[in-house]
Amino acid sequence: MKTSIITSLTYQNHVTGPGHPERIDRVKVINEKLKQLDNKIEWFQPKPFDQTIIEKVHNKKYLDNISLSFPKNGIKFLDSDTIISPGSKQATLDAVGSIIMGIDQVNSGKFKNTFCSVRPPGHHAESDKAMGFCIYNNVAVGASYLLHRYKYNKVAIVDYDVHHGNGTQEIFYNNPNVLYISTHQYPFYPGTGSSNEKGSSDNILNIPLDSGTKSDVYFNCFEHVLKKLKNFKPEFILLSSGFDAHRDDPLAQVNLNSKDFYEITKRILNVANDICDGKVVSILEGGYNLNALAKSAYEHVRALIEN
Numbered sequence: 001m002k003t004s005i006i007t008s009l010t011y012q013n014h015v016t017g018p019g020h021p022e023r024i025d026r027v028k029v030i031n032e033k034l035k036q037l038d039n040k041i042e043w044f045q046p047k048p049f050d051q052t053i054i055e056k057v058h059n060k061k062y063l064d065n066i067s068l069s070f071p072k073n074g075i076k077f078l079d080s081d082t083i084i085s086p087g088s089k090q091a092t093l094d095a096v097g098s099i100i101m102g103i104d105q106v107n108s109g110k111f112k113n114t115f116c117s118v119r120p121p122g123h124h125a126e127s128d129k130a131m132g133f134c135i136y137n138n139v140a141v142g143a144s145y146l147l148h149r150y151k152y153n154k155v156a157i158v159d160y161d162v163h164h165g166n167g168t169q170e171i172f173y174n175n176p177n178v179l180y181i182s183t184h185q186y187p188f189y190p191g192t193g194s195s196n197e198k199g200s201s202d203n204i205l206n207i208p209l210d211s212g213t214k215s216d217v218y219f220n221c222f223e224h225v226l227k228k229l230k231n232f233k234p235e236f237i238l239l240s241s242g243f244d245a246h247r248d249d250p251l252a253q254v255n256l257n258s259k260d261f262y263e264i265t266k267r268i269l270n271v272a273n274d275i276c277d278g279k280v281v282s283i284l285e286g287g288y289n290l291n292a293l294a295k296s297a298y299e300h301v302r303a304l305i306e307n
Contacts, residue, residue, distance in 0.1 A: 001112040003304045004105050006044045007031055008094040011119045013087020017075050020083060021251060021288040022120065022133040030117050030284070033294040040305045042111070046097030054096060056144040057137055057171055062128040066135060078130040092120060092135045095283075099142035099238070102281040107150055107236075113269075113304045115241070116283040117297070123165030123240045123285050124190060132163065132190060138283050139240045140171045143178050146236050153177055156234035158225060159184075160264055161242020161285040162252040164193030168240065169204055176201035179232045181225050183207045183218070185245070185254050203232075209245075211253040215260050218245075222267065229271045236279045237272050239265075243287030243296035251288050258295035265303035278307060 011027045070089040095118040102114030124132030146152045156179040159165040164184040172178040186208030193206045205228045247255040287293035
């Protein structure tokens with residue numbers, strides 16, 4: 001079986017304005033780089049889906065407000081750094097639709113795993129708040145879809161974006177069916193993610209990293225991620241794949257290199273093969289140096305292919 005790549009041209013219509021780090025070129029450079037793997041991957045575009053699944057994650061008042069917020073022209077600030085434009089409405093839905101399609105593909109056995117090359121990212125979006133470039137929490141909707149559509153009892157989310165996924169944590173903090181694990185620079189934006197934040201059922205594992213953390217220290221800490229996964233025994237694993245822990249990223253100070261994302265992915269997949277038949281769907285979060293982002297995503301997908 002191949003690895004599927006799900007992307008949508010509508011990412012180009014989510015305009016954030018000049019100088020904004022979460023820009024159109026992020027997905028463009030990833031997709032161009034992944035074309036080097038065309039004989040080993042298969043490309044798809046998301047399809048329409050039942051949007052009521054989003055209501056399992058975000059409250060109705062928030063969703064109603066967002067639906068009325070998309071401007072007819074120009075750009076609009078939802079907060080100081082989260083911007084939407086007329087094309088953002090479909091781009092946000094396609095980002096969610098991508099993880100839904102990926103889950104369907106992997107769950108059916110048609111593909112062994114999936115990478116969703118989409119924007120905007122999602123892991124900062126809380127149940128009632130957009131923030132940190134994020135509008136809908138894509139990975140949280142994916143986890144909810146697994147619980148409600150496929151009736152899984154245990155879903156794990158591994159988030160190795162350099163920023164803590166405060167939104168994902170908030171949404172699942174009291175849900176014993178979802179394990180959320182995050183490695184992230186701390187203290188740092190968004191200010192959450194201390195090791196004391198454990199969830200109501202010990203279903204949250206935060207691994208705070210110091211500024212300047214290098215690969216050897218990171219992978220020593222990563223053993224705690226793998227141990228938690230093995231103990232939880234999820235039936236499906238979702239990845240919040242941020243590549244901004246790269247040493248060249250302008251928005252953080254963790255010093256990983258591109259090939260480290262291959263190793264991160266392989267270690268997760270080794271556990272996934274043992275406990276959930278390798279069922280993994282990955283979705284893009286952060287990463288803001290275009291060269292580092294393209295290379296790191298390529299290494300990530302290379303590991304998915306080799307699994």
